[in-house]
Amino acid sequence: MTRPARFRLDAAGHLGAVDHEDSRADLSWNPLRGWQANGMEAAAQALLDLYLPISSATAERPITIAHLGQSLDGFIATPSGDSSFVTGPENILHLHRLRALCDAVVVGAGTVRADNPRLTTRLVAGRNPVRVILDPACRLSPVLSVFNDRQAETLRVCAMGNAAAYAPPAAGECLLEVTTDETGLDLSELMRALRARGYQRVLVEGGGVTVSSFLQAGLIDRLHIAVAPVLIGDGRPALRLPPQGRLQDCLRLRHRIYQSGNDILFDCDLRSPVDASVANPLRPGSFQRVL
Ligand SMILES: NC(=O)c1ccc[n+]([C@@H]2O[C@H](COP(=O)([O-])OP(=O)(O)OC[C@H]3O[C@@H](n4cnc5c(N)ncnc54)[C@H](OP(=O)(O)O)[C@@H]3O)[C@@H](O)[C@H]2O)c1
Structure with a gap:
């Protein structure tokens, strides 16, 4: 009888073949039953549910995933832009896994200006993604880390016609012009x-x-929102979409919920229609204690 291949999900979320027993997050593939989690089954299954949709993306079925770490009252930073850190270390590790799994990471000019981030994969094994910086007017200083540290390729995205005003690009960056609407x-x-x-x-x-x-452009397949038990009061908002008059017209999302340290991570699948059970969240007996 052929033994099923054995695989393990590593810290970066990559599935790899293993030739030894590992009871922590060990997955096996059975041709009849599909992926099976061994050892700590619930933990392994959670990792699989969370990361497999990303690691299994292909050219035919690519994926765009968005992540935000927000306060209970819906902010990602204080008014001065301080966001270190809204969520706990477990969610920061999750974010580095996402970077390791992705080919490119996109951030806006506001984030680069406020944080001077590196956007590299440092907490887990894995490649650094290409850094894509939305800077329509080419206003960000070329001395910022993403343009200079040469840890990964950087693509500065500006509005059509603005690249000419910005010359020459810093040593570690490429410019991409995009039309505007x-x-x-x-x-x-x-x-x-x-x-x-x-x-x-x-x-x-x-x-x-x-x-x-x-999100408004309909370009997100998967939305990860980590909610931390902190109240910021006022500051930089998380998601802002055009207002709806009726609640029934608002976007309800098919989702899974994960506990990640003290934070709650919502993994929302925007490719699938909403789960019917979400429409009636107050069913008797629907509460579950997760902590
Ligand atoms: N907690 C978290 O998960 C998290 C994650 C990232 C950042 N942060 C924090 O969030 C703050 C920054 O966030 P933010 O929302 O204020 O700004 P942001 O999203 O980082 O950047 C917004 C800017 O990016 C450019 N941009 C983005 N989308 C664009 C589009 N479709 N078309 C044209 N330009 C576009 C524009 O640049 P121009 O202004 O040049 O037009 C826009 O003003 C910082 O304080 C940072 O520390 C928190």
Whole structure:
């Protein structure tokens, strides 16, 4: 009898073949029954549910995933832009896994200006994604880390016609011009350009303005919102979408919920229609204690 192949999900979320027993997050493939979790089954299954849709993306079925870590009252940073850190270390690790799984990471100019981030994969094994910076007017200083540290390729995305005003690019960056529409940069055109470069897994990492614009353009397949038990009061908002008059017209999302340290992670699947059970959240007996 042929033994089923054995696989393990590593810290970066990659599925790899293993030749030894590992009871922590060990998965096996059975041709009849599909993926099976061994050892700590619930933990392994959770990792599989969370990361497999990303790691299994292909050129035929690419994926764009967005992530935000927000307060209970819906903010991602204080008014001054301080966001270190809204969520706990477990969610930061999750974010690095997402970077390791993705070919490219997109952030807005506001985030680069406020944080001077590196956007590299440091907490887990894995490649650094290509950094895609939305800077329509080419206003970001070329001395910022993403343009200089040479840890990964950086693509500065500006509005058509603005690249000429910005010359020459910093040593570690490429410029990409995109047409604009009434909402700003044409994000559909940007996504086509990224796919053409072979970036099939794209992470939109923030901030709120950027994730909201991708969501509004219908370009997000998977939305990860980590909610931390902190009240910021006022500051940089997480998602902002055009208002709806009726609650029934608002977007209800098919989702799974994960506990991640003290945070609750919502993994929303925007490709699938809403789960009917979500429409009536107050069914008797529907509460479950997760902590
Ligand atoms: N907690 C978290 O998960 C998290 C994640 C990331 C960032 N942050 C924090 O969030 C804050 C920044 O977020 P934010 O929402 O204020 O700004 P942001 O989304 O980082 O950047 C917004 C800017 O990016 C450009 N941009 C984004 N989408 C565009 C589009 N469709 N068309 C044209 N330009 C576009 C515009 O640049 P121009 O202004 O040049 O036009 C826009 O003003 C920082 O304080 C950062 O620390 C928190």
